[in-house]
Structures are given as C-alpha cells and as structure tokens.
Amino acid sequence: MQETILLMKGIRKAFPGVQALDGVDLEVRPGEVMALVGENGAGKSTLIKILAGTYRLDEGEIYIGGQQVHLRGPKHARDLGVSVIYQELNLAEQISVAENIFAGREFKNKLGLIDYKTLYANAQKWLDTLHITGVNPRDEIRSLSIAKKQMVEIAKAISLDSNIIVMDEPTSSLPTVTTKSTDLNEVQVLLEMVDKLRKRGKAIIYISHRMDEIFRISDRITVMRDGKLIGVKNTGETNPDEIVSMMVGRDLKDMYGRPKAPAIGDVVLEVRNLNQGHRLKDISFNVRAGEVLGIAGLVGAGRSETARAVFGADARDTGQVFMNGKEVHITSPDHAIRAGLGYLPEDRKKAGLFLKMAVKTNVSAANLGAVSNGGWLNNATEERISREYVKSLNIRTPSIDQLSKNLSGGNQQKVVIAKWLTLKPKVLIVDEPTRGIDVGAKIEIYNLIHQMAEQGVAVVMISSELPEILGMSDRIVVLREGRLVGELDRKDATEEKIMMLATGVTSEVLV
Amino acid sequence: MKSDKTMTPPAETKRATFLHAVAGRLGWLFRVREAGIAAVVLILILFLTLATDNFGNAENLAIVARQIALVSILAMGMTLVILLGGIDLSVGSVVVITAVLIGKAMVNMALPIPLSILIGLGVGALAGFINGMLITRTGVPPFIITLGMMGLARGAALVITKGNSISGFPKPYLEIGQGYLGPVPYPVIIAAVLALLTHIMLSRTTFGRRIYLVGSNEEAALLSGVNVNRMKVIVYTLCSMFAATEAVVETARFSTAMGNAGTGYELTAIGAVIIGGASMNGGEGSVIGTLLGATLLGLINNGLIQLGVSSYWQQVFSGSIIILAVALDTWRRRSK
Incomplete structure (x- = not known):
C-alpha cells in the first residue's frame, strides 16, 4: 500500500442549529481517485471547504504528507498543495486563459508591466504538459465551453504544483454521454484528464452524483450521510446499488x-x-394523456429550444400546435398556460424560481387567478393552497413563508412543480427535472411525474441522463442538430440506440 | 441544511404558544427591514426637537412635511420602477415639462383648472408610456432610454418657455400647494392618499404581486405567464404620472413653472427608495420604506438649515446617508 498524502480525522463542524460534520474521516493516497459521495446536505461541501481553508474545523486533525497542519485560510491550503475546483468555477470570465492560470503570479518585465510573451508561453507549456488541446492561452475564458474551463482550472492547479486536487461535481453541467467516440464527448475528455492526473501521482478527490462516472474513474469511494462517514469501499468490490443504498440509508x-x-x-x-x-x-x-414522452439528445440538439418554442417563450418561424385535436395559437407563455400547458425550465434558479420570494409566493406565481378575486389577492386562499401542496409534495420547509433560496435543490424543484400543479395542466413539459439534486429527492420527483401521468397528464420529459430517460419514458424521441431523428418505444430503447441516433455515429464505429 | 427538530416540552407549550402569539403581533417590528430606518428617523426627530429652537414649531413642521410630501410622491413612482428591476432618470424632466404645459394651459391659454391638470397628467402618462414602449420594444436598458427622455423632456420644456418662467396661476389652483386641512397641508394629504393606494396596490392586488415577480426574476415571471412587457409599460407610465402629480403640487406650491427647475429630482427620488431598503436589482422594497427614506432626507435638509449649516452641505450629507444606508443594508443581508 502507498503512503497517505491526506488524512482528515474526526472532523467535526457545527453551524447554528446544525451539526454539519460529526466525526468524519477522509484518507487519500497519491495516484488515487477517491470518490466522495452523499446526498445534498450530507456534508461533502463542508468537508471540502474545511480542506480548502474556507471554514475552520471545530474538532479534528488534518495531516498533509504526514505532517499535522492547522489551516489558516484558503491561501495557506493552496500553499500546502490543495487545489479545489468548484462546480461554479472560479475563473475571471473576461480575461485570458493564461492570465487566469497565473492569476496573482504574473510575470513582470523590467518596467513592472505584465510580460505577456512569457505569460502566454508558460501557459502554453502547462496546457501542453497536460495535452489539453483546443484551448489557446490568449482565449478569453467566456469563449470556452464549461469542459474547457475545467481544463484551465486543472492546468492552474497543476501549475501551482498541487498534490491534492478536489473536483466538486465537475460534470454536473455536462451532458452524460456513454458512447466510446471520444471526440464527441466532453465528459470523456474530463475523465481522461482525471486519469492523467492520477498517473502523475496526484491525489484526486472526486465529488459527483453520477454513479457511472464514479465507477469508471474512482479507485475507492467514501460515502457520507447526515454529516457522518458511512463507509469506504474499494470501487472494484462494490456496485452502484450498494453505494446508493449507503447514501440514502435504504435499499433502492x-x-x-x-x-x-x-x-x-x-x-x-x-x-x-x-x-x-x-x-x-x-x-x-x-x-398522449397518461404518457411520459422522453426527449433525448446531446446538449445543443434543440431539446429545450423545442420546449420553449412550443410554450411560447421563444418565437417560432412556422409550426402548428394542437391541443386535444384543436389548433391553438400560442405566442406567449401566458397563452400556453391558458391552453393547458406547463413548463418546468431547465435552469431552476434562473428561470424557475423566485429565489428572494416566499415558498407560497412561488407556488401561486403562475396561477394568481386562483388566489384572487377581481384582482384582489386572497391571502387565506393563497396560504391554504400553498400548504396543501407543501404537504402533498412533501416539500421540506420550516414554513410557507420561508424564502425559496433557503431550500435545498430538491425542495426548490418541488416548489416549481407545485407551481405548475396548481394549474392542473393537461401537458407538463419538464426540462432536466432532476439536475443537481440528490438521489432521495430525485426519487420523489420521479414518483410525482408518475402520479401526474396516472392522473392523465401528458408529460414531456427532457433529460440528459440516459438511465433517467430510459427508466421513465413510455416513448422516446431523439433530436440531433435541431431535427427529430428517431422515435423509440420503451421496450426497444437502449442507451446504445439512443446514442447512435443522438450522435449520428453508426454502430460499427461504436462497437 | 436545516434542522427543525427542536421539541417543546408539553409543560412549556402553553407559554410558548402565548409568547409566539405576542411575537406574531409585535415581531414584525423587529423583523421588517424598515425597522432600522424608522429608528433612525425617530432619533433624528428627537435630536432636532431638542437641539434646535424652531424645528418643533407648527410652522416648521408644516414646511418639513410639505417638502417630504413632494419628494414622496415622486419617490413612490420610482419605487414601482425599482421594484420591477428598472430605473427612471427622467422623472425630474417630466416634472418640468408637465409644470410648463400646465402653466401654458392655465395661465397663457386660460383653460379651466381641472382640464389643465388633466392635460398635465396626460403629458406625464405619455412620457412614461414612451419610456416603457422604447424599453420593451428596443431592448435598450432603462438607464439609457430614460436618460434620453431626461434630456428630451427638459429640452422640450426650455423650447416651450424659451427659458422664461411662467407665473400667475389662479388662486384656487394655488390652494392645492399652499392650503391646509386643519393643521395639515394639502400636499401632505395628497401624498398620504397616494401612499395608501400604492401600498394597497402593491400588497393586496395581483397587479402589485406581478411587479414583485417581474422584479424578482423576469425570466421566471415570463414563464409563469406574466405579460412582462405590458407590466413594464404600465409601470413606467405610472411612474411618470406620479411625477406629473408632483408637478401639479409643486407649481401650486411655488406658483411658478420654470424650464430649468427639477434638476436632481431623480437622484433624490432614487435616494429615498434606496434608503428605504429597496434593492436596485428589483423585487425588494416597499412604500413604507420609501416614505421613511423620503422623511429621512427631508429631515436632514431641514435639520441642517435649523442647525445653521450652509445649504451647500446638504447634498454632501444626503449623499453620505445614501451610501451609509445601502452599506448597512448590504452588511445586514450578508450577515444573515
């Protein structure tokens, strides 16, 4: 066995009213990918923030390279060789790749000005070292895709000579693609990069919700639940079902x-x-009524665009929409709602929720007619309806007056679903309904979708997660580059078939 | 991560329920964002009453109240726009163009008073409607559109008056600005009525709710079926109508209309709204907050005069207060 590079022992951390971490251990070795999994709220982020020097621990010990350390702050942690690549990426969007890699460590010439030639050359050197292609040191960060931005973060971490690299849900905003054709696939590129880092002897802590990736890339898996360490498994000796049931504390x-x-x-x-x-x-x-229609496709294939165009959120050039056989002319979401449609958007925070508003205000937002009389709001009705849905959807919130930004991702999503359910829609389009939420809440949302279908709602589900599309849909249509390229029945559909349609790659290449 | 596993032992339940009920009745005093600014206003009133000879007398109080009323009327319109996530820089100029046209109608053309006032409000509505239409149809940010309207309306007023002032308003009209109902000046009553109506509109009607929804998240409001563009046009129109109302009261108060009056009004109005705790990002703010903000600014102006401080210093103080208020509010939010 190799020696341990990072050991966190008995870590405890409390926030007002919550014991976020209750004696957690984490041990990572050089040249190893340690997956860190747990539902939202399990304490993964808190643990990582302690390692990054952002939070102080209440109790516990941290050893880096065998030496006990007392982290004084983020810079101290970085100097000790810890780099954390956060989900939301800490890059300055409007400056170049090279300037980001060397932020705070610019090369100066004799006049004290930035020596761009050396800066770009050095940045290129690091990109080359990691065989990162398609990224120019002079590119502005905002011109890069999310996956490329992550490459820049990795280059930065390596250039800092970090030996412990934490990746916090690096693929959560990338599409899952499980083909073997690498050039199409940003997740694949990222996972290969993780493998390269492992071969360079780095210790990688990889946080993800995606079981397929965890099982492809990790050597060991640490499972957390409710601020406690549940167990550490060798990846080769376990399976996704076991890990998921460890995460949620029950069998699935x-x-x-x-x-x-x-x-x-x-x-x-x-x-x-x-x-x-x-x-x-x-x-x-x-x-059809009671049916779940899955819409699959790669990012950019036009899935959300289709939904938005049908819903009247974006203009369309031509195209007819029929509800129960009758043509409806939808030119705005307002029309769509009146015609009986609902649309749960892809980006919950940007387009679904009113974050600064109370839960009850969110629930009634699309159906103010039901909580008012001649334009006058009826608070009692609003509260009653909102309580009903909080109860029936099992939305965990201290009260209906709680601001929705204070809810967890899964509960926020349920609030948005409640908003649409108050309208009793005939058709509900859900766009990535479980993105970024934990397994327990996912299952609740799947159950809700089934319940709606059982009550005769026609559900259209857009998802980038193939297991989800396959598990939920009665029928699947696949989009590619703005065209509908195929339709699969539930019993014929497989991941391979969907991917062939979605990528346009023939089966010979895939096999 | 939230834990609400606090259990109340049965013996204490009764007391807790009672305390909870009391807190429910009075708790808002401590919870509402306006509480801090209200406290500052009270302290300031107390201080000025004790530290100066004239602040507390009826005559000065009427002057202060009238001044605060004028700022409040303007600031209420601005509250609506800021709640919606917008900004209106043209209100000062709308005041001027309205004042000048009312003067033209009433003094030069000798039209009846009610008709002249209606013309004034109509002009205000038109200016706001144009603002709203340009903002929604061109997609140019409100800051730019209303900056353009600011120059345009003032320019028009100067063209119409050729730089002269209009005076000689009929006596009955001047009552609006100078008269009293008992000890209370009419402008204060007008502002109070408007404040009450605006408050009810914002807190009790679906229209008010939609303003908050759009300001809180425009995209989500659109997808929830709110006609966002229509809301914007209506709200900018309303804002300008508040400005036009202010113009009516102001011309009646000073019995004159000038093309170069009303400079800096937009800043005072925005200042009052911001001091009142509204967020420049929209979706947060209230009429009560705005009234307190306007009151604070009015008290500072009057107080400095009473304390014998040069009027040139007033703006320095007002500016500092705005920065201080927003800094404190930002700090309060972060510490939560």
Whole structure:
C-alpha cells in the first residue's frame, strides 16, 4: 500500500442549529481517485471547504504528507498543495486563459508591466504538459465551453504544483454521454484528464452524483450521510446499488418506480412542423394523456429550444400546435398556460424560481387567478393552497413563508412543480427535472411525474441522463442538430440506440 | 441544511404558544427591514426637537412635511420602477415639462383648472408610456432610454418657455400647494392618499404581486405567464404620472413653472427608495420604506438649515446617508 498524502480525522463542524460534520474521516493516497459521495446536505461541501481553508474545523486533525497542519485560510491550503475546483468555477470570465492560470503570479518585465510573451508561453507549456488541446492561452475564458474551463482550472492547479486536487461535481453541467467516440464527448475528455492526473501521482478527490462516472474513474469511494462517514469501499468490490443504498440509508430496488401498465389515452398535445431559424427544423411529435414522452439528445440538439418554442417563450418561424385535436395559437407563455400547458425550465434558479420570494409566493406565481378575486389577492386562499401542496409534495420547509433560496435543490424543484400543479395542466413539459439534486429527492420527483401521468397528464420529459430517460419514458424521441431523428418505444430503447441516433455515429464505429 | 427538530416540552407549550402569539403581533417590528430606518428617523426627530429652537414649531413642521410630501410622491413612482428591476432618470424632466404645459394651459391659454391638470397628467402618462414602449420594444436598458427622455423632456420644456418662467396661476389652483386641512397641508394629504393606494396596490392586488415577480426574476415571471412587457409599460407610465402629480403640487406650491427647475429630482427620488431598503436589482422594497427614506432626507435638509449649516452641505450629507444606508443594508443581508 502507498503512503497517505491526506488524512482528515474526526472532523467535526457545527453551524447554528446544525451539526454539519460529526466525526468524519477522509484518507487519500497519491495516484488515487477517491470518490466522495452523499446526498445534498450530507456534508461533502463542508468537508471540502474545511480542506480548502474556507471554514475552520471545530474538532479534528488534518495531516498533509504526514505532517499535522492547522489551516489558516484558503491561501495557506493552496500553499500546502490543495487545489479545489468548484462546480461554479472560479475563473475571471473576461480575461485570458493564461492570465487566469497565473492569476496573482504574473510575470513582470523590467518596467513592472505584465510580460505577456512569457505569460502566454508558460501557459502554453502547462496546457501542453497536460495535452489539453483546443484551448489557446490568449482565449478569453467566456469563449470556452464549461469542459474547457475545467481544463484551465486543472492546468492552474497543476501549475501551482498541487498534490491534492478536489473536483466538486465537475460534470454536473455536462451532458452524460456513454458512447466510446471520444471526440464527441466532453465528459470523456474530463475523465481522461482525471486519469492523467492520477498517473502523475496526484491525489484526486472526486465529488459527483453520477454513479457511472464514479465507477469508471474512482479507485475507492467514501460515502457520507447526515454529516457522518458511512463507509469506504474499494470501487472494484462494490456496485452502484450498494453505494446508493449507503447514501440514502435504504435499499433502492428500482429508482424510477414505474407502474407496470400505464393507461395511455388520446393524443393531447400535437406539434407539427416546428421550425425556428437554423435551430429547429421540421419537428413533429405528439404526446398522449397518461404518457411520459422522453426527449433525448446531446446538449445543443434543440431539446429545450423545442420546449420553449412550443410554450411560447421563444418565437417560432412556422409550426402548428394542437391541443386535444384543436389548433391553438400560442405566442406567449401566458397563452400556453391558458391552453393547458406547463413548463418546468431547465435552469431552476434562473428561470424557475423566485429565489428572494416566499415558498407560497412561488407556488401561486403562475396561477394568481386562483388566489384572487377581481384582482384582489386572497391571502387565506393563497396560504391554504400553498400548504396543501407543501404537504402533498412533501416539500421540506420550516414554513410557507420561508424564502425559496433557503431550500435545498430538491425542495426548490418541488416548489416549481407545485407551481405548475396548481394549474392542473393537461401537458407538463419538464426540462432536466432532476439536475443537481440528490438521489432521495430525485426519487420523489420521479414518483410525482408518475402520479401526474396516472392522473392523465401528458408529460414531456427532457433529460440528459440516459438511465433517467430510459427508466421513465413510455416513448422516446431523439433530436440531433435541431431535427427529430428517431422515435423509440420503451421496450426497444437502449442507451446504445439512443446514442447512435443522438450522435449520428453508426454502430460499427461504436462497437 | 436545516434542522427543525427542536421539541417543546408539553409543560412549556402553553407559554410558548402565548409568547409566539405576542411575537406574531409585535415581531414584525423587529423583523421588517424598515425597522432600522424608522429608528433612525425617530432619533433624528428627537435630536432636532431638542437641539434646535424652531424645528418643533407648527410652522416648521408644516414646511418639513410639505417638502417630504413632494419628494414622496415622486419617490413612490420610482419605487414601482425599482421594484420591477428598472430605473427612471427622467422623472425630474417630466416634472418640468408637465409644470410648463400646465402653466401654458392655465395661465397663457386660460383653460379651466381641472382640464389643465388633466392635460398635465396626460403629458406625464405619455412620457412614461414612451419610456416603457422604447424599453420593451428596443431592448435598450432603462438607464439609457430614460436618460434620453431626461434630456428630451427638459429640452422640450426650455423650447416651450424659451427659458422664461411662467407665473400667475389662479388662486384656487394655488390652494392645492399652499392650503391646509386643519393643521395639515394639502400636499401632505395628497401624498398620504397616494401612499395608501400604492401600498394597497402593491400588497393586496395581483397587479402589485406581478411587479414583485417581474422584479424578482423576469425570466421566471415570463414563464409563469406574466405579460412582462405590458407590466413594464404600465409601470413606467405610472411612474411618470406620479411625477406629473408632483408637478401639479409643486407649481401650486411655488406658483411658478420654470424650464430649468427639477434638476436632481431623480437622484433624490432614487435616494429615498434606496434608503428605504429597496434593492436596485428589483423585487425588494416597499412604500413604507420609501416614505421613511423620503422623511429621512427631508429631515436632514431641514435639520441642517435649523442647525445653521450652509445649504451647500446638504447634498454632501444626503449623499453620505445614501451610501451609509445601502452599506448597512448590504452588511445586514450578508450577515444573515
């Protein structure tokens, strides 16, 4: 066995009212990828922030390279060789790759001005060392994709000579793609980079919700729950089911919990020949009452664009929308709502929630008519309806007056779902409904979607997670480059078939 | 991570319920964002009453109240715009163009008083409507559009008056600005009524709720079926109508209309709203806060005069107060 480079022992940390960490251990060796998993709120972020020097620990010991250390702050942690690459990436968007890599360590010439030639040359050297292609040191950060930005963060970490690299959900904003054709796939590139770092002898702490990645890349897995260490497993000796049940503290036979025979009714929503610039071309599909229609495709294939165009959030060039066989002319979300549609947007915080508003205000936001009389708000009705949904959707909030920004991701998503349920929609389009939320809340949302379908709602589900699409949908349509390229029935659909359609790569290449 | 596993032992339940009920009744005093500024206003009133000879007498109080009323009317319109996540720099100029046109109508053309006032309010509404339409149709930020309207409306006023002032308003009209109901000046009553209506509109109607929704998250409001563009046009129109109302009261108060009056009004109005705890990002703020903000600014102006401080210093103080208020509010939010 190799020696330990990082040892965190008996770490305890309390916040007002919460014991965030209750005696957690973490041990990582050089040349190892240690996956750190747990539901949201399990304490992963707190543990990492202690390692990064952002939080002080209450109790416990930290050893780096065998030496006990008392972290004084983020800079101290960095000097000791700890680099943390946060989910939201800490890069300055409007300056160059090279300036970001060497932020705070610029090369100066004799006049005290920045020596750009040396700066770019050195940045290129680090990019080359890591075989990062497609990134120019002169590029502005904002011109790069999320995956490329992560590469820049990694180059920065390596240039700082960090031996412990923490990656906090690096792929949460990237599409899951499970093909073997690497050039299409940003996740693949990222995972290969992690492997390269491992081969250079770095110790990597990899935080992710995605089981497939964890099992592809990690050597060991540390599982946390409710601020406690649940266990450490060798990746080769466990399986995703075991890890998930360790995370949630119970067995999960079938996450998607789909009822066996859904009663599928008539066509409720039909979209014909939807066109929008060069983004959407001739898209036609329908969805029936009680059915879950999955829309699969790579990022940029036009899935959200289709949803937004149908919902009237974006203009379309041509295209007809029929509800129960009758054509409806939807030119704004307002029209769409009146026609019986609902749309749960992809970006919960940007487009779904009113973060600074109370839970009850969010629940009533799309259906002010139901909580008012002639334009006058009826607070009692608003509170009653809001309490009903908080209860029936099991939204965990201290009160309906709580600001929605203070809720966890899963509960926030349930608030947005409640907002649409108050309207009793005939069709509900859900766009990445479980992105960035923990396993427990995911299951609750899957159950909600099933319940809606059982009540006769036609559900359209857009998702980048193939297991989710496969587990939930009765039927799947696949988009590629703005076109609908195929339709698969539940019983014929496989990840491979969807990916072939989504990427346009033929099976011979894939195998 | 939230833990609400606090259990109340049965014996204490009764007391806790009672305390909870009391806190429910009075707790708002401590919770509301306006509490801090209200405290400052009270302290300032107390200080000025004790430290100066004339602050507390009826005559001066009427002057202060009238001044605060004028600022409040303007600031209430600004509150709506800021709640929506916008800004309106043109209110001072709208005051001027309205004042000048009312003067033209009433003095030069001898039109009836009610008709002249209606013309004034109509002009205000039109200016705001143009602001709103330009903002929603061109997508140019409100800051730029209303900056343009600021120059445009003032320029128009100067063109119309050729730089001269209009005076000689009829006596009954001047009552609006100079008269009293008992000890209370009419402008104060007008401001109070408008404040009450605006407060009810914001807190009790779906229209008010939609203003908060748009200001809180425009995209989410749109996707929730709010007609965001229509809301913007209406709110900018309302804001300018508040400015026009202020113009009516002001011309009646000073019995004159000038093309070069009203400079810096937009800053005073924005200042009052911001001191009152509104967020420049929209979605946060209230009429009560704005009234307190306007009161604070009015008290500082009057207090400095009473204390014998040069009027040139007033703006220095007002500016400092704005920075201090926002800094304190930002700090308070961060510490939560």
